[in-house]
Amino acid sequence: MEPAGHAVECLLYRDRKSASRAGGIIACLALACPAWAGPPFVSDDPQPTESGHFEIYAFAQGTGGRRGAGASFGIDFNYGAAPDLQLTAVLPIDKDMPSHGPSVSGLGNAELAAKYKFLHQEDTGWDVAVFPRVFLPSASKNVGEQHASFLLPLWAERDWGAWSSFGGGGCVLNRGEGAQDYCLAGWALSRHLLPDLSLGVEIVHQGADEKGGRVSTGAGAGLVYDLNENLHLLAYAGPGLQNAAETQQYTWYSSLLFTF
Numbered sequence: 001m002e003p004a005g006h007a008v009e010c011l012l013y014r015d016r017k018s019a020s021r022a023g024g025i026i027a028c029l030a031l032a033c034p035a036w037a038g039p040p041f042v043s044d045d046p047q048p049t050e051s052g053h054f055e056i057y058a059f060a061q062g063t064g065g066r067r068g069a070g071a072s073f074g075i076d077f078n079y080g081a082a083p084d085l086q087l088t089a090v091l092p093i094d095k096d097m098p099s100h101g102p103s104v105s106g107l108g109n110a111e112l113a114a115k116y117k118f119l120h121q122e123d124t125g126w127d128v129a130v131f132p133r134v135f136l137p138s139a140s141k142n143v144g145e146q147h148a149s150f151l152l153p154l155w156a157e158r159d160w161g162a163w164s165s166f167g168g169g170g171c172v173l174n175r176g177e178g179a180q181d182y183c184l185a186g187w188a189l190s191r192h193l194l195p196d197l198s199l200g201v202e203i204v205h206q207g208a209d210e211k212g213g214r215v216s217t218g219a220g221a222g223l224v225y226d227l228n229e230n231l232h233l234l235a236y237a238g239p240g241l242q243n244a245a246e247t248q249q250y251t252w253y254s255s256l257l258f259t260f
Helices: 025-030
Strands: 054-065 068-084 083-099 104-107 111-119 128-131 134-136 149-160 165-171 183-195 197-206 216-226 229-244 251-260
Touching: 216 251
Parallel strands: none
Antiparallel strands: 054 068, 054 251, 068 083, 083 104, 083 111, 111 128, 111 134, 128 149, 134 149, 149 165, 165 183, 183 197, 197 216, 216 229, 229 251
């Protein structure tokens, strides 16, 4: 699951993006506006950052299993470059903590991405976007992957009242040092329970990302709490369900989101 290179973004590639929901929450509920989607979940949504606006996540995330634990800390920068178009850059610092041996840390796999929404819910009943993402080779020999990889996913969303259902998946070109191409998929359901609080659950699945590896399936629950109009708290945690001993037994994520 999301993880080892980008401590949770190498096992399940967590796309960190979510539409700005600043202010007007109570009015939105009354008018059947969509619930929070995207981060903190592994499954992303198709909503790009609003044109001319910024979303910046200061995040920490990680996984753990029989072979040890991994964590990643960094900045996820998103900018609405044009209507329906978001540009993304992620700079992580990774730390690997094996069950046997010393811990190592360093600059992990930086990411560059662009999200484009090409279908709109008011026209087709669904919002749909592509979000191609390039993972650059790690700048450190101690952590991350030493080769580049490319993720091409398709994300969809449908909203009704305070509920939002979203997810999708794609495949990763991931060749080098024993790695292999694989595909992943996930789906989430979230709901506004209070004016400033949204909760959700999801299930995610990923193929083996290395030769001789195992497929993995996991579940998780997340929340988004609006501290004020421009500052939001996100958190997520969940267990591995399939081949957890060989992949990961748990995944966690937390971040402060700045929107302006």
